[in-house]
Structure formats: C-alpha cells, structure tokens
Amino acid sequence: MMEERLKKSIKLVKKGDQTAFEDIVSYYQNNVFAICFRMLGSKHEAEDLAQETFIRAYVNIHSYDENRKFSTWLYRIATNLSIDRIRKKKPDYYLDAEIKGTEGLTLYSQIPNDQVLPDNEVESLEMQAYIQKEIMALPAKYRSIIALRFLNELSLKEISDVLEIPVGTVKTRIHRGREALRKRLRHV
Amino acid sequence: MSCDKEIVEMMHQYLDGDLDKSEEKKLRAHLQSCQACQHHFHELKRTVALVTANVDLQPSPDFTKKVMSQLPTEKKRNSVIRWMRVHPMITAAAIFFILMMSGVFSAWNQDQLSYPTGKNLIVKNDIVIVPEGVTINEDIEIQNGNVKIEGKVNGDVIVINGEHLTASAGAVSGDIKQIDQIFSWLWYRLKELGQSVFDLTK
Ligand SMILES: [Zn+2]
Numbered sequence: 001m002m003e004e005r006l007k008k009s010i011k012l013v014k015k016g017d018q019t020a021f022e023d024i025v026s027y028y029q030n031n032v033f034a035i036c037f038r039m040l041g042s043k044h045e046a047e048d049l050a051q052e053t054f055i056r057a058y059v060n061i062h063s064y065d066e067n068r069k070f071s072t073w074l075y076r077i078a079t080n081l082s083i084d085r086i087r088k089k090k091p092d093y094y095l096d097a098e099i100k101g102t103e104g105l106t107l108y109s110q111i112p113n114d115q116v117l118p119d120n121e122v123e124s125l126e127m128q129a130y131i132q133k134e135i136m137a138l139p140a141k142y143r144s145i146i147a148l149r150f151l152n153e154l155s156l157k158e159i160s161d162v163l164e165i166p167v168g169t170v171k172t173r174i175h176r177g178r179e180a181l182r183k184r185l186r187h188v
Numbered sequence: 189m190s191c192d193k194e195i196v197e198m199m200h201q202y203l204d205g206d207l208d209k210s211e212e213k214k215l216r217a218h219l220q221s222c223q224a225c226q227h228h229f230h231e232l233k234r235t236v237a238l239v240t241a242n243v244d245l246q247p248s249p250d251f252t253k254k255v256m257s258q259l260p261t262e263k264k265r266n267s268v269i270r271w272m273r274v275h276p277m278i279t280a281a282a283i284f285f286i287l288m289m290s291g292v293f294s295a296w297n298q299d300q301l302s303y304p305t306g307k308n309l310i311v312k313n314d315i316v317i318v319p320e321g322v323t324i325n326e327d328i329e330i331q332n333g334n335v336k337i338e339g340k341v342n343g344d345v346i347v348i349n350g351e352h353l354t355a356s357a358g359a360v361s362g363d364i365k366q367i368d369q370i371f372s373w374l375w376y377r378l379k380e381l382g383q384s385v386f387d388l389t390k
Binding site: 034182 | 200234235238258259
C-alpha cells in the first residue's frame with residue numbers, strides 16, 4: 001500500500017533519514033506543482049515554488065502531526081508560499097500578467113519539434129494555455145480553490161483544512177469561481 | 189435571467205454533490221422546462237470539464253533530484269544526537285561498555301567508604317555526619333556508608349550503597365537519593381553521563 005509506505009517514509013524522515021524524503025517528493029511532486037502552476041501561471045515559477053514547498057516541508061517535518069493527512073499539510077505549505085509570492089510581486093507583476101497567456105504557451109511548446117502533433121491536440125494545448133490565462137484573471141483565493149478542487153480533486157473538507165477556512169466559505173468560493181470561469185470560458 | 193438565483197445555487201450544489209434526491213428532482217424538472225437555465229447548467233458543466241481536463245501538468249523530469257540536492261545537510265553533531273535518540277538501546281549498551289572498560293565496576297566493588305573531603309564532615313563507624321553548625325553549599329555524594337545530617341546541605345545528598353539516617357534534625361534543600369542497587373547506580377551514572385554529553389553538544 002502506497003499510503004503505508006509513505007507513512008513509513010515520513011517516520012524515517014522524522015528520524016533523520018534524508019533519503020526517505022525522496023519517496024515523498026516523487027509521489028507528491030505533480031500535485032504540488034499543479035497547485036503552484038494554477039496559482040502562479042508560469043511553469044518556471046511553479047517549479048521554483050514547488051521545490052521550495054518540499055524543502056520547507058523537510059525542514060519543518062517535526063511540526064507535522066502524523067495523525068493528520070500529510071497531503072493537507074503539504075498543500076497548505078504550497079498554497080501559502082504561492083499566495084506569499086503573489087503578494088510580494090511588484091507592480092511589474094501586472095505587466096507580467098498581460099503575457100501570462102504566452103507564458104502558458106511556453107509550457108506547452110517545450111515538446112520537441114520533431115514530434116508532430118495532431119491538430120486537435122495542438123488545439124487542446126492552446127486551449128489549456130487559454131484556460132490558464134483565464135484562471136490567472138481570477139483573484140488568488142479563487143485560483144487556489146480551482147487548483148485544489150478541480151485539479152487535485154480534494155473534498156470540500158480537505159480544502160477547508162488546507163486553506164484553514166470554514167467549509168461554507170470553501171463552497172461559496174467554489175460557486176463564485178465556477179461562475180466567474182463560466183463567464184470567461186463560455187465562448188471557448 | 190428571469191430565473192431564481194436559487195436554481196443557479198442548486199446547480200452548484202449539484203456539481204458539489206450536495207443535493208439530495210428530492211432537490212435533484214426539482215432541479216431536473218426546472219431544467220427540462222427552462223432553456224436559459226439548461227444553457228447555464230451546460231456551461232457550468234463544460235467549465236468544470238475544461239479546468240479538470242487531463243492537463244499534463246508535470247514538473248521537470250529531474251525535479252526530485254533537484255529537491256534532494258537542495259536539502260540542508262545535517263550538522264554532524266545534530267545527526268549524532270539524533271542517532272542516539274533513535275537508537276537508545278545501542279547508545280546505552282555503548283555507554284555501559286565504556287563504563288565497564290573505564291573501571292567503574294571495580295570502583296563499585298571496592299567497598300571503600302568515600303565522601304567529599306575538606307568539608308568539615310565527621311566520620312564515625314561508617315557514618316558520615318554533617319555536624320551541627322556546618323553548612324555545605326553543594327551536592328554531596330557518599331558511597332558505601334550511611335549519612336547523618338545535623339547541619340545544613342544546600343544541595344542534593346546522594347547516598348550510594350548506604351542509607352540516610354533520618355533521625356537527624358538537619359536540613360537538606362535538595363533531594364536525598366539513596367542508590368542501593370548496582371543497576372540503579374549505573375542508571376544514575378548513565379543519566380549523569382548522558383546529561384553531560386547533551387550539555388556538551390548544546
Ligand atoms: Zn430557469
């Protein structure tokens with residue numbers, strides 16, 4: 001069982017076995033990266049922040065309560081770091097935001113040139129960049145909800161634990177976020 | 189947008205899996221009769237599908253390697269202490285072995301009375317007496333003998349392989365510890381040694 005194995009790895013890390021942390025990173029890297037990407041909109045920044053998330057988790061592993069879900073604790077670090085990063089952005093961030101769409105494109109244009117993609121797939125890659133651009137237009141608090149709910153498919157209770165807000169607030173934000181995206185994506 | 193906000197709210201609740209059967213029925217009935225709401229509902233479902241779509245969001249292939257190489261390397265002494273915490277039995281056994289090698293066992297076996305000298309203590313028939321009027325401002329340790337306190341000790345009194353004779357009227361500000369068994373004596377020594385090891389590493 002993966003769950004059991006991860007629990008064991010976490011115990012080992014707590015006891016000072018650094019190599020056991022590798023298991024944890026490789027298991028959660030996609031989810032953590034996805035949260036950061038949805039919130040920051042750039043692959044480069046998401047990679048950077050996802051790495052920082054794991055480093056923080058390692059350094060603070062003693063403050064993780066083993067009776068609680070590890071993913072909740074880890075995603076909280078990722079969302080908090082992302083929100084911090086968004087807040088710290090200087091005004092030139094908004095300049096950046098203008099070209100978020102192209103940044104999204106660079107993510108998908110990293111596929112080797114010799115690999116010919118069928119038209120519809122290119123379309124869907126462009127589509128993904130477009131969707132991300134529309135997500136970036138939403139306030140950060142909705143972006144985190146979208147990442148946690150629609151990408152990592154967390155339950156409302158888990159989202160409430162990650163973001164440390166009541167379930168009722170999570171619901172309201174999901175509804176508003178979904179409604180806002182509906183308006184933005186209706187013509188796609 | 190002539191329809192009640194309640195219907196839109198129900199759509200969201202439905203998408204969250206929060207509607208019970210009867211509410212779901214109500215929503216369905218409305219959607220079948222109202223084109224505007226039906227359209228709205230389709231847009232919402234499509235939005236969810238779009239943001240949920242198999243996005244192949246992955247970090248770089250060497251992500252794990254990069255993280256591992258950035259982890260802080262543990263300071264040696266931290267890892268030593270951690271190792272000792274993780275392996276208390278081996279640590280205890282190692283200390284036990286060191287103590288054995290360094291001759292504390294033979295010290296135990298010598299039934300010789302030992303006590304701090306130069307503190308105005310009186311010794312009578314294997315009884316170490318802190319006489320009246322004498323104040324000792326530190327811990328004292330008496331081995332292989334009894335102790336009687338008539339004066340004052342501002343500290344702990346440790347009696348190894350002996351007794352504290354309580355008939356006396358003196359005062360001890362700290363603890364009085366009687367250690368009669370070799371194992372409890374060893375334990376006491378280990379604790380002391382462990383403490384000093386941890387103090388050193390602070
Ligand atoms: Zn309607």
